[in-house]
Amino acid sequence: MMRMEPIEKWIWLPHEQYPTHQTTRQNISDAADTYAVCQIKKTFSAGKAIREMDVRFSADTAFVLYLNGAHLATGPSSIGGDFLFNERVYPQQYATELHLTQDDSAAFADGTADFFAVVKMQPTRMFEMSHGHGGFFLTAHVTFEDGTKTLFLTDETWDIRYMGAYVKPYRYDGTVANEDWVKAENIPNIWHSLTSPLEPCTEHTVIPSDNVITAAPGETVTRTMEMDKIYAAYITANAKTTGPLRVKVWASETGERGSGEEYLFTEDTCYRGFDIHSAGALIVEVTNEGDAPAAVAMGIIATHYPIHVHAKTVTSDDDLNLVTDVCAHTLKYCRQTLHLDSPRHCEPMACTGDYYIEAMMTQFTYGDQTLSAFDVRRTAQLLRYRDGRMFHTTYSLIWVQMLWDVYMLTGDKTLLSDCEDALTILLARFATYVGDNGIIENPPDYMFIDWLYPDGINMHHPPKALGQSCMNMYYYGALMTAVKVYETLGEDAMAEMNRAAAASLQKAVCEILYDKERGLFFEGLNTPTAEHLVNDWSMPQNVEKCYYRKHANVLAAYFGIVDRNTCRALLEKVMTDESLGELQPYFTHFLLDAVYRNGLRAEYTDTILRQWVEPCHDCSKGLAEGFIAPEGYHFDHSHAWGGTPAYALPLALSGLKLLAPAYEKISLDPDLLGLASAHVEIPTPHGMIVIDMHRTETGETAVETVIPDGITVV
Numbered sequence: 001m002m003r004m005e006p007i008e009k010w011i012w013l014p015h016e017q018y019p020t021h022q023t024t025r026q027n028i029s030d031a032a033d034t035y036a037v038c039q040i041k042k043t044f045s046a047g048k049a050i051r052e053m054d055v056r057f058s059a060d061t062a063f064v065l066y067l068n069g070a071h072l073a074t075g076p077s078s079i080g081g082d083f084l085f086n087e088r089v090y091p092q093q094y095a096t097e098l099h100l101t102q103d104d105s106a107a108f109a110d111g112t113a114d115f116f117a118v119v120k121m122q123p124t125r126m127f128e129m130s131h132g133h134g135g136f137f138l139t140a141h142v143t144f145e146d147g148t149k150t151l152f153l154t155d156e157t158w159d160i161r162y163m164g165a166y167v168k169p170y171r172y173d174g175t176v177a178n179e180d181w182v183k184a185e186n187i188p189n190i191w192h193s194l195t196s197p198l199e200p201c202t203e204h205t206v207i208p209s210d211n212v213i214t215a216a217p218g219e220t221v222t223r224t225m226e227m228d229k230i231y232a233a234y235i236t237a238n239a240k241t242t243g244p245l246r247v248k249v250w251a252s253e254t255g256e257r258g259s260g261e262e263y264l265f266t267e268d269t270c271y272r273g274f275d276i277h278s279a280g281a282l283i284v285e286v287t288n289e290g291d292a293p294a295a296v297a298m299g300i301i302a303t304h305y306p307i308h309v310h311a312k313t314v315t316s317d318d319d320l321n322l323v324t325d326v327c328a329h330t331l332k333y334c335r336q337t338l339h340l341d342s343p344r345h346c347e348p349m350a351c352t353g354d355y356y357i358e359a360m361m362t363q364f365t366y367g368d369q370t371l372s373a374f375d376v377r378r379t380a381q382l383l384r385y386r387d388g389r390m391f392h393t394t395y396s397l398i399w400v401q402m403l404w405d406v407y408m409l410t411g412d413k414t415l416l417s418d419c420e421d422a423l424t425i426l427l428a429r430f431a432t433y434v435g436d437n438g439i440i441e442n443p444p445d446y447m448f449i450d451w452l453y454p455d456g457i458n459m460h461h462p463p464k465a466l467g468q469s470c471m472n473m474y475y476y477g478a479l480m481t482a483v484k485v486y487e488t489l490g491e492d493a494m495a496e497m498n499r500a501a502a503a504s505l506q507k508a509v510c511e512i513l514y515d516k517e518r519g520l521f522f523e524g525l526n527t528p529t530a531e532h533l534v535n536d537w538s539m540p541q542n543v544e545k546c547y548y549r550k551h552a553n554v555l556a557a558y559f560g561i562v563d564r565n566t567c568r569a570l571l572e573k574v575m576t577d578e579s580l581g582e583l584q585p586y587f588t589h590f591l592l593d594a595v596y597r598n599g600l601r602a603e604y605t606d607t608i609l610r611q612w613v614e615p616c617h618d619c620s621k622g623l624a625e626g627f628i629a630p631e632g633y634h635f636d637h638s639h640a641w642g643g644t645p646a647y648a649l650p651l652a653l654s655g656l657k658l659l660a661p662a663y664e665k666i667s668l669d670p671d672l673l674g675l676a677s678a679h680v681e682i683p684t685p686h687g688m689i690v691i692d693m694h695r696t697e698t699g700e701t702a703v704e705t706v707i708p709d710g711i712t713v714v
Contacts, residue, residue: 006056006095008193010135011154011184013038013162021162024061024122026130027086032168036121037274040136040184042158046111049145051101053113057138058095058193061130062120062274065138068107069114073098073200074303077337079129080349080378083391089131092381095193096200113140113152120274124169125346127338131190160184170259170275174266175244197374198337201303206231208282214295215245215288222285224252225298230280230622230638232333232343233300235273239265243290249298250284251277253637254619258344265296272301276336278344278638280621305335309367311681311688313650320649320675322620323612327643328365330623331358334640335366339375342625342638349379352395353448354641356402357589361643363409364650367683372406373415380422388422388429392448396426397474404481407488411662411685416485423482427498430475438508439472442530445538446471449551450587451626457543459551464542468524469513469552476505477559506561513552514562519569520580521552550580551587558594567598575604584626585612585642592648601652606673609645650680654691662686665712670703686710 013021013036024034057065058076065072077094102108121134140152162179165172208225215221230253239245243266250260259277263269279300288294313324334340339355341347349355352375359372379399382390390396400423407415435441446467449459459466479502486495514521529542553574557567571594574580583591588608595604615624622637629635650656655669663684670693672678677694687708696702707713 006193006195007139007151007153008095008137008189008191009139009153009155010137010187010189010191011040011156011158011160012134012136012187013160014182014185017182018162021121021134023133024130026089026123026132028123028126028128030124030169031122034122035166035168036134037163037166038119038121038134038160039163040117040119040158040160042115042152042154044113044115044152046113046142046144046150048111049102050108050111050113051143051145053100053108053143054097054141055100055138056095056097056195057136058093058191059117059119059136060093060121060134060191061123061128063136064118064272064274066116067100067114068105068112070105071203074203075200075337077196077198077374078127078348080338080375080382081127081129082348082350082382082386084389085386090129090385093131093191093193094196095137096198097195098200111144113142118163120166122169124275127340127346127348133187133190135187135191137189154184156183156186158184170261170273172261172263172271174264174269196337197370199306201336202306203301203303205236206233206300206302208298208300211299212295212297213284213286214293215286216293217288217291220285220287222283225282225284227280227300228621229329230278230333231300231302232276232304232336232340232638233279233302234275235261235277235279235282236299236301237263237265237269237271238297238299239263239269239271239294240296241265241267241288241290241294242292243288243294245294245296246287246289247296248285249282251279252281252283253278253344253622254280256634257283276303276343276346278342278622278636280637302333303336304333305337305371307332307366307368309683309688311365311367311683313364313653313678313680315649315653315678316676319613320609320645323609323616323645324649326616326620326623327361327612327640327646330638331361331365331640331643331646333638334358335362335371338378339371339640341641342636344636344638349375349382350391350395351641352379352390352392352399352402353586356398356405357586357644357647358640359402359406361640361647364647364682369406369410372402373410373412376403376406376415377418380419383422383426388426389444393443393445394448394471394474397430397478400426400478400481400485404484408658408661411664413488413661416489420485420489420491423485424494427478427482430478431501434505437512438504439512440468440475442533443471444533445535446524447538451584451630452582452628453630454547454549454581455545457540461538461540463524463540464529465524465526465545466547466549469509469521470523470555472505472509472513473552473555473559473561476502476509476561477555479505480559509561515548518548520548520573521556521570523547523549523552548580550574550583550591553580554583554587554591554594557598558590560597564598567594568600571595571598571600571604575607582628584628585644586626588642589644589648592644592652596648596652602671602673605648605652609649612645650682653678653680653693654682654689656682659714663711665714667714668705670701670705672701684708684711
């Protein structure tokens with residue numbers, strides 16, 4: 001793609017005519033007073049054929065852009081954000097840049113470029129953020145067939161109109177007239193957009209079962225319209241009516257009424273929503289308030305980050321195949337312009353633990369780590385802005401692991417150099433949390449550990465006794481990973497400093513948090529938390545009980561904070577001692593990886609993965625958020641953080657280890673894990689690794705592999 005100078009001429013509604021539709025809230029809100037939707041258009045008729053066009057565009061807060069009547073992009077790429085410090089405007093805004101030819105738009109042959117955008121002003125989901133003002137820009141560098149060039153730019157000649165029917169978030173009222181078209185107004189560029197490395201998300205229409213509802217005058221009809229899977233999607237409605245037709249629709253995953261929208265149509269209307277829902281069905285209630293029959297056809301536009309490769313692991317066990325299929329499907333629809341925890345929650349960049357697991361799942365499913373790398377860079381931005389502070393303290397440490405692993409998968413060394421300052425800032429902050437005893441004693445919180453409630457205590461934000469050991473394990477892992485980052489960058493002094501910090505922490509953790517008699521780590525000290533750190537929500541006062549659970553022991557083995565024999569002994573206790581409690585799917589990722597790292601995959605992988613079989617049979621449309629539902633909490637079924645079987649099973653079957661970045665050198669140690677056969681596909685930057693295994697009549701394992709050029713297997 002050609003590198004363009006970032007020419008940005010932003011336009012919006014003229015201030016004099018629309019003084020109340022200029023500024024908006026910067027973060028999620030359902031308020032109507034600063035919510036606005038506009039249509040913006042311009043047709044360029046050049047009079048000679050367009051050979052190619054490099055187009056760059058963005059908007060505040062959300063947009064759908066069409067070119068020559070066809071959908072071009074929905075955006076912009078999300079800034080990211082956290083749950084903290086959202087009172088400030090984030091400096092970055094992202095623009096999409098595309099290279100287009102006549103293959104993309106046949107009208108280019110006639111010299112026509114008809115742009116049409118629908119822009120929403122105001123964040124309505126958690127991952128959306130605004131600079132506080134409505135705006136849209138588009139810059140097109142055009143090359144004609146005769147070799148001449150020109151620019152198409154947004155300016156005061158573009159037409160714009162205010163869509164008054166969009167009265168508030170999730171509400172369309174056709175009794176409110178849309179305004180007439182007026183000329184747009186040039187506005188100051190407060191965004192100064194960076195160019196997103198992402199392709200626009202793909203979109204395709206999904207029509208649910210029995211999707212047309214006809215209602216007689218005065219009649220109310222309610223129907224559940226099922227779909228084959230749970231999708232991240234925008235809701236569409238095609239109404240045929242001559243009078244008031246009220247439509248209420250709820251996105252449903254498993255029969256419940258989830259997020260919804262409401263429309264009042266007064267004439268034939270084709271409606272498309274702006275907000276992502278998680279939908280395995282639509283629950284639709286239609287009331288005909290007119291005096292003639294009316295109908296509405298419902299649908300969804302499913303959306304996800306583009307997929308160019310779909311690798312699959314298929315075994316002789318249908319249950320495991322179902323599990324990995326459900327996990328991969330859920331991952332697919334959590335991949336948007338950032339990884340989402342789920343399209344039902346749409347949480348911001350804060351949930352690094354989720355996105356790290358999703359990046360590793362991508363290793364064995366879709367391969368492309370562009371989205372993961374962009375998540376890493378956007379998280380680095382947050383760390384810079386906030387002096388290393390993020391809402392979830394453990395997640396900010398997991399970011400260090402994600403930084404390194406995405407580098408190893410891609411070989412992109414600039415990822416390390418670009419994020420080095422953020423890494424240094426983060427570790428400097430955590431060094432201030434270390435107490436006189438040599439372990440982390442004074443963090444702002446210990447979250448997130450797991451979605452469990454031992455003794456009624458929420459391990460989302462646990463007291464010290466249930467969070468301290470895990471925090472120290474994550475910190476040790478971050479320090480040791482930082483050593484590799486600094487060594488790779490040739491920063492030997494920084495590597496040595498962090499190696500020494502890790503050694504000191506390791507010694508203190510094993511002396512203070514390990515019970516030699518029981519051969520277990522306990523979850524944290526039961527000493528009081530300093531009152532100035534106690535917070536009613538994020539940092540509860542400590543409890544007196546000493547807890548022995550699985551979490552700290554899993555992480556000790558995962559990070560290798562003790563010798564290999566001790567790691568294996570810890571994992572044996574985790575697998576056999578029921579008194580150590582449960583794990584949810586999220587934390588089971590670390591258990592499966594700890595088992596793999598310590599040479600126990602043949603003993604335990606299958607047993608652990610069987611936990612997913614029943615939930616996936618209960619709902620094969622999408623992945624349940626957990627194994628054990630907290631009281632009063634309804635799990636969603638679109639949560640990819642629990643989809644680690646899509647990573648853990650092919651990893652264990654293949655025995656893959658990366659010995660050099662970008663798969664240039666690997667080792668393989670295939671193992672059927674007791675299965676009769678297995679087919680494993682591993683996408684790499686060099687092509688697809690394929691491993692086929694089956695049990696022979698003599699009980700031995702026959703293995704065939706396909707290794708792309710550019711990969712050395714040792």
